Amino acid sequence: MPSFKDVAVGDELPPLTKGPVTRQMLVEWCAAENDYNTIHYSEEDARANGIPGAPIQGSFRFALLGRIVERWMGRGATLRRVSASYRGWDLAGDTITCRGTVLSVSPADGVVELDVWVENQRGERSTTGKAVTVLPKG
């Protein structure tokens, strides 16, 4: 677990990879977030909505962005905010990797801002976002 003294602008978070993301995982995520939109497990419904296959939920990617930060910051730190924009489709069968870098560090209050994103095996950055965490001054 880093204290803010250990953190520098430009530091990279250890990447977090999931996949290939299976249809079963998408169904489990439907249950986890209590939203059973059929496009995530029916190819027919996905295509009827103009999507080339069962899409990985944006919220799934969003939650994983929270996890890459939580894994890095460790216990004793506070995840204050995570934002994400879903700019492209990741589909069932894709492998997605969450990445992040430190954007700023505030010694006065231990606040660290991060750039976070999700990319797939094709190198496409499907999701972009920011995160804010408060690290112990340790």
Add this chain to the structure above:
Amino acid sequence: MSDVEIRGRDEIVEYGRVRDFMLAMDEAFEMKETDPVPPLFLLTFGRIRRPTETGQINGGDDIESLLPVYTGDRITTTERIVETIEKKGSKGTMTLLKGEMIYTNQRGERVGVNRKTYIRLGL
């Protein structure tokens, strides 16, 4: 477009649902019952279980955690649309809806907010 405020149902924070949230991501579940839940677990509240509207997709989430949330808390969600933006492009009209979902606990304290973006495609 005027604000439309929608109050979701009250939901109790359940330890097993937090477990399912973590396991669905293939992440380890190490939370004790007395620990605060992961802040992004808030995204599971106020959902429409069987969404039927077509042509609208989730364009973004932005959760700010204001207070810790614990197993057994009662969370009330209230959502309103704060901005509507029409965009015309080569593929038709696209509408961006900016929503704000507020999460409040049983003491009336605001524990989080999700500034959401919905994309409604021209049909």
